[in-house]
Amino acid sequence: MKKSTTHSQENPVIRFFSSVRLAIFLLIALALTSIIGTVIPQGQSQQFYLDNFGPGMSKLTKILHLNDTYHSWWYLSLLALFSTNLIVCTLKRLPFTLKLFKKDNLAVRSDYLTRMPYKRIWRVRDGVLDNARIQKLLSTFQEKAGSFQKRSNVDGGTLFLVERGKWSYWGLYGVHLSILIIFLGALFGSFYGFKGRIMLMEGETTDHAVRFDTAAPIPLGFSIRCDHFFVSFYENGAPKEFRSDLTILENGKEILHKAILVNDPLEYKGITFYQASYQAIPEVTVKVVSSEGAQRSFIIPAFQKVSWPESGMTLALLKYIPNIHGVPAARVWVGDGTGQGHALWVLQGRTEQYNRGNTTYKLSLVSASQRYMTGLQVKKDPGVWVVWLGCTALILGFAIVFWIPHRRSWLWVGPKDGEMQVILSGQTNKNKIHFEKDFRELEDSINSVLGTNK
Amino acid sequence: MNLSSSYLLSLTTFIYLGAAALYMIHWIFRVRQVGILATVVTVGGFLVQTAGIILRWKESYHLGYGHAPLSNLYESLVFFSWVTILVYLVIEWRVKKRVIGAFATPFASLAMAYASFSPSVADSIEPLIPALQSNWLLAHVITCFLGYASFAVACGLGIMYLIKMRSAHHEEVPESVTGSLPQLKVLDDLMHQTIIFGFLWLSVGIITGAVWANQAWGTYWSWDPKETWSLITWFIYATALHARFVRGWAGQRIAWLSIVGFLSVIFTYFGVNFLLSGLHSYGSG
Numbered sequence: 001m002k003k004s005t006t007h008s009q010e011n012p013v014i015r016f017f018s019s020v021r022l023a024i025f026l027l028i029a030l031a032l033t034s035i036i037g038t039v040i041p042q043g044q045s046q047q048f049y050l051d052n053f054g055p056g057m058s059k060l061t062k063i064l065h066l067n068d069t070y071h072s073w074w075y076l077s078l079l080a081l082f083s084t085n086l087i088v089c090t091l092k093r094l095p096f097t098l099k100l101f102k103k104d105n106l107a108v109r110s111d112y113l114t115r116m117p118y119k120r121i122w123r124v125r126d127g128v129l130d131n132a133r134i135q136k137l138l139s140t141f142q143e144k145a146g147s148f149q150k151r152s153n154v155d156g157g158t159l160f161l162v163e164r165g166k167w168s169y170w171g172l173y174g175v176h177l178s179i180l181i182i183f184l185g186a187l188f189g190s191f192y193g194f195k196g197r198i199m200l201m202e203g204e205t206t207d208h209a210v211r212f213d214t215a216a217p218i219p220l221g222f223s224i225r226c227d228h229f230f231v232s233f234y235e236n237g238a239p240k241e242f243r244s245d246l247t248i249l250e251n252g253k254e255i256l257h258k259a260i261l262v263n264d265p266l267e268y269k270g271i272t273f274y275q276a277s278y279q280a281i282p283e284v285t286v287k288v289v290s291s292e293g294a295q296r297s298f299i300i301p302a303f304q305k306v307s308w309p310e311s312g313m314t315l316a317l318l319k320y321i322p323n324i325h326g327v328p329a330a331r332v333w334v335g336d337g338t339g340q341g342h343a344l345w346v347l348q349g350r351t352e353q354y355n356r357g358n359t360t361y362k363l364s365l366v367s368a369s370q371r372y373m374t375g376l377q378v379k380k381d382p383g384v385w386v387v388w389l390g391c392t393a394l395i396l397g398f399a400i401v402f403w404i405p406h407r408r409s410w411l412w413v414g415p416k417d418g419e420m421q422v423i424l425s426g427q428t429n430k431n432k433i434h435f436e437k438d439f440r441e442l443e444d445s446i447n448s449v450l451g452t453n454k
Numbered sequence: 455m456n457l458s459s460s461y462l463l464s465l466t467t468f469i470y471l472g473a474a475a476l477y478m479i480h481w482i483f484r485v486r487q488v489g490i491l492a493t494v495v496t497v498g499g500f501l502v503q504t505a506g507i508i509l510r511w512k513e514s515y516h517l518g519y520g521h522a523p524l525s526n527l528y529e530s531l532v533f534f535s536w537v538t539i540l541v542y543l544v545i546e547w548r549v550k551k552r553v554i555g556a557f558a559t560p561f562a563s564l565a566m567a568y569a570s571f572s573p574s575v576a577d578s579i580e581p582l583i584p585a586l587q588s589n590w591l592l593a594h595v596i597t598c599f600l601g602y603a604s605f606a607v608a609c610g611l612g613i614m615y616l617i618k619m620r621s622a623h624h625e626e627v628p629e630s631v632t633g634s635l636p637q638l639k640v641l642d643d644l645m646h647q648t649i650i651f652g653f654l655w656l657s658v659g660i661i662t663g664a665v666w667a668n669q670a671w672g673t674y675w676s677w678d679p680k681e682t683w684s685l686i687t688w689f690i691y692a693t694a695l696h697a698r699f700v701r702g703w704a705g706q707r708i709a710w711l712s713i714v715g716f717l718s719v720i721f722t723y724f725g726v727n728f729l730l731s732g733l734h735s736y737g738s739g
Contacts, residue, residue: 238583262585
């Protein structure tokens with residue numbers, strides 16, 4: 001396997017693309033260029049690079065797409081070249097491996113066996129090997145080495161062969177093809193899948209997600225509702241659990257409920273929903289008492305205006321702090337309906353005054369609560385199973401390439417140089433230490449068969 | 455005195471430092487008995503450390519968190535050191551060359567010393583944040599660190615190879631300091647075997663990380679600096695493996711690659727956390 005068959009008339013283009021030297025060059029190039037994207041912050045605006053790196057580097061960043069290094073034309077070209085190298089290399093080695101795989105290892109001469117790295121020759125002194133001893137010899141060979149193939153009339157004798165792991169030559173192809181399979185899975189997923197997000201208030205329902213890359217809405221084909229969101233913390237303040245109770249609806253009918261956690265997403269019709277983030281949206285109840293006698297309580301959620309038409313007043317929540325001096329506090333904006341207004345802090349247990357014209361309003365914080373908005377990451381990736389297939393093949397391939405040897409053990413029995421000889425020889429393409437140990441054991445067993453009743 | 459995991463693990467630090475010193479003495483002064491003592495001390499330290507890790511696991515249950523001790527920098531350093539010693543002891547048992555210990559055990563001792571003495575490494579048992587609450591944590595950390603530890607040992611072998619090579623009379627004078635090192639051929643083969651072992655586990659580690667990321671965040675690969683550096687490490691060792699197929703790339707170059715590869719491992723392990731986060735934070739600061 002180590003030596004490649006080089007023909008003088010070989011196409012230089014093929015020779016270039018199939019060379020291990022190119023593979024080494026590409027591996028080093030990929031290792032070095034991959035560093036760039038870990039040093040330069042990715043996905044920032046052009047202005048960011050200008051501010052932090054100056055005009056020269058900023059221009060280079062733009063030309064070489066260093067703001068998105070791993071999807072830049074030159075990085076993808078390196079990966080394409082890497083794939084080409086893999087494919088051409090595979091195709092070129094195929095006939096060579098097939099030859100190795102189909103090779104008839106019984107078609108050898110006895111001289112060849114004596115040139116093997118592991119060998120032992122016994123000369124049977126009395127010149128004859130009776131049937132009983134041959135039977136004993138073969139059963140020992142079978143017991144120690146495994147079931148054998150047999151061929152008569154090899155150099156006037158009989159040849160027995162135990163061959164193991166001949167198929168292991170294909171492991172290398174498994175490894176190389178699996179990398180291409182992973183690439184294909186990734187490509188397939190990027191063409192036919194999407195990544196996006198959904199922000200859902202508790203109780204809200206949506207039938208689409210928002211794409212990460214283009215911010216375009218993607219219809220889901222069904223609806224999803226967030227029934228509840230829960231967050232809990234450990235005593236040290238670190239988060240313990242983020243949980244969203246979700247319901248899938250189709251045509252207004254509830255199909256399924258599932259509580260998702262960070263490591264436990266919900267999958268429905270090929271689309272997966274992951275717990276990604278959350279926001280606590282405060283909501284306060286404020287009581288307003290007018291000096292003219294009117295009074296009313298308002299529930300003010302964040303980001304919304306609440307109006308009191310009778311008095312021409314609008315209220316909005318600017319900020320909510322759960323705990324100031326032991327009580328909750330809300331910064332409330334009070335508008336007079338004309339765009340003019342005033343912001344004031346309302347602490348629970350105290351009243352704040354707001355004057356408009358001759359009227360005085362007294363504001364007090366009745367209660368405060370939080371509503372949660374859950375942030376879901378939404379993904380569809382039909383290529384992910386192809387990627388896992390590639391990963392599995394990669395690991396199996398490695399195990400075969402590194403640890404499954406092609407072992408051959410020959411036993412030849414016949415007359416040679418005027419006497420009866422028994423030749424034992426063996427060869428392995430990896431893990432020589434282990435093979436040698438097995439071979440010596442086999443040798444000792446055969447020695448004891450041939451050594452007795454001389 | 456009440457036996458606690460932190461006591462056992464601090465004790466381990468001193469035992470491993472002692473073992474590394476003994477292996478060094480064994481190598482430089484070539485006293486056979488010191489080598490045997492070094493092995494005994496290392497095995498003893500390994501048992502104490504194993505007990506410490508199991509005890510820490512139990513203690514986390516008493517605290518009500520209940521998770522394997524593989525969740526923060528301190529625990530990962532302890533585990534790295536444990537696997538390094540394990541990989542080394544297997545090699546020593548198979549190859550019967552104690553000199554290698556002088557180049558392998560220092561990695562484990564240094565990791566333990568860093569974990570125990572650095573003020574920036576907190577050794578308290580903390581509960582798992584939601585992102586880490588997964589069975590993949592165990593599979594991912596164990597496989598990655600099997601890779602890292604093998605690469606540490608391969609780096610030690612690479613250093614030995616270069617020292618042996620640089621000395622002009624390496625084969626002729628067996629009693630010299632470099633003469634007592636294993637033969638270049640043996641070192642080269644061991645280095646190759648160790649890199650293969652590490653490479654397989656690094657690959658499994660990257661894959662389990664991808665499966666986990668896909669389950670937790672919905673993306674199996676996001677080019678985050680940690681992921682990218684693990685891939686850079688993978689490229690370096692893939693280079694080393696392919697280099698053996700090209701004539702003229704054996705031995706010395708692979709020794710260098712095993713050292714560069716381990717530097718990349720260290721960067722993947724620490725550098726990404728300490729340096730790149732810094733690089734990223736200056737922009738927002």
